[in-house]
Amino acid sequence: MSRLTPTLDPTTAHRLVVRDLTVSYNRVPALHHIAFELGCGESVALLGPNGAGKSTLLKSLAGLLARETGSITFHGNEVAGATRDFAYLPQRENIDWDFPTTVRGLVEMGRFLRLGWWRRFREEDCIAVDEAIAAMRLETLHRRQISALSGGQQQRAFLARALAQQAHVFLLDEPFTGLDKPSQDNLKEMLRTLRGQGKLIIASHHDLQTVPELFDRVILINGELIAEGPVNEVFTDANIHKTYHTAPFTGPAGRPHHHHHHH
Amino acid sequence: MDWLTEPFHHEFMRRVVVGGALLGFTNGFLGAFVVLRRLALMADSLSHSLLPGLAVALLLFGLAPAGLFFGALVAALIVAMGAQIIARSSRLKEDTALGALYTVAFSLGVVLISFVKVRVSLLHYLFGNILGLSDSDLWIIWAISLVIVPLLVGLQRPLLLTLFDPTVAASQGIRVNWLNFILMFSLVLTMIASLQAIGVIMLLGLLILPAATVYLLCDSYPTMLWGGGVIGMFGSLAGLLLSYWLNLPSGASIVLVLGITFFGAFFFSPRYGLIRRLRPARHLHAESLARWPQDSPREEETSEKTEG
Numbered sequence: 001m002s003r004l005t006p007t008l009d010p011t012t013a014h015r016l017v018v019r020d021l022t023v024s025y026n027r028v029p030a031l032h033h034i035a036f037e038l039g040c041g042e043s044v045a046l047l048g049p050n051g052a053g054k055s056t057l058l059k060s061l062a063g064l065l066a067r068e069t070g071s072i073t074f075h076g077n078e079v080a081g082a083t084r085d086f087a088y089l090p091q092r093e094n095i096d097w098d099f100p101t102t103v104r105g106l107v108e109m110g111r112f113l114r115l116g117w118w119r120r121f122r123e124e125d126c127i128a129v130d131e132a133i134a135a136m137r138l139e140t141l142h143r144r145q146i147s148a149l150s151g152g153q154q155q156r157a158f159l160a161r162a163l164a165q166q167a168h169v170f171l172l173d174e175p176f177t178g179l180d181k182p183s184q185d186n187l188k189e190m191l192r193t194l195r196g197q198g199k200l201i202i203a204s205h206h207d208l209q210t211v212p213e214l215f216d217r218v219i220l221i222n223g224e225l226i227a228e229g230p231v232n233e234v235f236t237d238a239n240i241h242k243t244y245h246t247a248p249f250t251g252p253a254g255r256p257h258h259h260h261h262h263h
Numbered sequence: 264m265d266w267l268t269e270p271f272h273h274e275f276m277r278r279v280v281v282g283g284a285l286l287g288f289t290n291g292f293l294g295a296f297v298v299l300r301r302l303a304l305m306a307d308s309l310s311h312s313l314l315p316g317l318a319v320a321l322l323l324f325g326l327a328p329a330g331l332f333f334g335a336l337v338a339a340l341i342v343a344m345g346a347q348i349i350a351r352s353s354r355l356k357e358d359t360a361l362g363a364l365y366t367v368a369f370s371l372g373v374v375l376i377s378f379v380k381v382r383v384s385l386l387h388y389l390f391g392n393i394l395g396l397s398d399s400d401l402w403i404i405w406a407i408s409l410v411i412v413p414l415l416v417g418l419q420r421p422l423l424l425t426l427f428d429p430t431v432a433a434s435q436g437i438r439v440n441w442l443n444f445i446l447m448f449s450l451v452l453t454m455i456a457s458l459q460a461i462g463v464i465m466l467l468g469l470l471i472l473p474a475a476t477v478y479l480l481c482d483s484y485p486t487m488l489w490g491g492g493v494i495g496m497f498g499s500l501a502g503l504l505l506s507y508w509l510n511l512p513s514g515a516s517i518v519l520v521l522g523i524t525f526f527g528a529f530f531f532s533p534r535y536g537l538i539r540r541l542r543p544a545r546h547l548h549a550e551s552l553a554r555w556p557q558d559s560p561r562e563e564e565t566s567e568k569t570e571g
Contacts, residue, residue, distance in 0.1 A: 062434040088434045099299065099427055100482045109427070112420045113435050145482040 012076030014040035016169060016200055021070035023053070023060045029068065029223075030056045036219055036228040040168060043191055043201040045215040047208070049244050052222045054204035058171045061202070062088035074169065084113045086169045087162030092154065092178065097147035103157045104142040107132050110164030132163035136190055152183025156190055163194070170194060172203035176210070188214050211235060270507045275394065282396050282404050283499040283517070286457050287469065289408040291495020292415060293453050294474030295487040296446055299426045303471055304358055305343070305447075308365035310454050310466040312342035314372030317388055321379045328399050332455060339451040342368050391462030391514040393503065400459045407456040411449045415488070418442065423484055461514035468518035472525045473498060479528040479535045498524060
């Protein structure tokens with residue numbers, strides 16, 4: 001955070017600005033000229049049908065995919081490639097849950113980016129890890145191997161890792177998928193906590209009914225940006241219909257194509 | 264007690280013990296990465312593809328150690344890269360491409376060795392002969408161990424992030440492709456160092472059995488690395504001494520000792536053993552009742568535990 005302080009400017013501070021973002025797989029565009037502006041302390045749902053480019057947008061924000069056009073700026077600084085201000089949480093099925101690590105070990109991984117390859121764990125690192133574990137209410141579970149957690153607890157463990165990393169932008173791919181009601185409520189509360197700490201949360205989501213209770217803003221995409229704004233203004237039947245019942249934009253010739261999602 | 268110290272009275276046996284311990288440690292340490300990265304098939308392919316390299320080197324340069332070293336290195340790299348090329352330029356997946364390529368390479372090696380003029384035995388390369396360890400072999404083992412282990416220790420954080428989730432590691436600015444390359448290169452060097460002692464066929468056992476054993480016993484990444492090294496080292500020593508006392512082939516007896524520890528962990532590991540899995544779960548009547556206190560509403564945390 002301190003790294004960025006000198007350049008903070010009230011008009012751009014704590015703003016994530018995406019302009020004219022196009023991302024292609026094998027020269028076939030999956031996202032076309034996306035633009036939006038978000039602020040820290042917001043929790044944003046990324047909505048759209050399968051193949052709309054939700055994962056692509058998250059990965060692109062995380063610096064995992066090359067951009068064809070466009071810019072992403074955070075705090076007024078251009079974000080090029082990987083940054084530890086952003087934390088990307090992959091879908092649950094992409095994680096090897098048998099990996100030999102405990103919850104604590106997982107959260108400690110978040111510190112490695114700050115420590116580099118060599119530097120030893122210091123007291124401040126242990127404190128950051130403890131705080132992240134406490135914020136996600138994992139104190140009683142921190143010695144457990146990660147497969148010995150419930151789905152909701154696993155999500156919280158990954159959020160704790162991002163907290164220990166001191167990330168500001170949390171990019172979550174379908175975090176609520178497969179959670180039962182109590183775990184959903186719990187995760188919702190944790191995301192509120194993060195939002196209260198001034199984090200920006202962007203989560204792809206597919207359950208339209210739960211959008212108003214879980215998020216304060218929505219981004220509706222279908223290859224292109226359909227609408228973006230506060231839930232009560234933008235999350236309307238007309239916009240939803242437009243998002244889910246329009247065939248995805250497939251380029252000038254209108255050729256059908258496959259979006260190759262590399263998971 | 265004479266029988267216990269007797270092996271160490273021979274100069275060649277002291278050399279063998281040092282070489283075996285080093286190889287056991289280096290292989291066991293590296294094996295953790297192979298197990299976690301699921302590279303066992305790749306490792307097996309690489310070890311078999313050393314043979315044609317050795318054969319060509321023998322044909323061209325005779326028994327010169329440098330020739331053998333580079334022959335083996337080049338052959339392994341050709342098979343590893345060739346499999347990538349086949350997998351990317353056809354609809355075949357990498358496992359099939361590797362399997363196709365390394366069996367062909369291995370057969371080529373077997374055929375080529377029969378043309379070699381110098382008196383070498385195919386069996387020597389297939390099964391190894393640690394008792395024939397020369398001084399130059401021992402130096403190669405020292406050199407490679409002293410490069411590989413510190414290198415892996417130095418890179419253990421980025422390697423951990425990459426092994427756990429390559430996508431996220433890449434998003435954090437880690438050069439995942441470079442780390443994979445370093446891992447493969449370490450693998451080939453370690454195999455070349457181990458060739459004389461254990462042979463191309465059983466190399467894989469020395470590499471993955473210690474790590475597989477620790478994987479069944481613990482949930483800690485550093486323990487996996489160092490534990491693999493320690494099990495590999497003591498397993499090799501025990502195997503060597505057994506082979507000396509009972510006059511058994513050295514490579515096979517090392518792998519058998521490591522195999523016994525592996526099956527021990529597989530059956531008896533307190534956390535992940537088969538017996539633990541099959542034992543009926545304890546009935547938690549008291550705990551179940553305790554979840555429902557009479558006078559206060561149940562907590563959120565307890566309800567969540569029933570999920571998974």
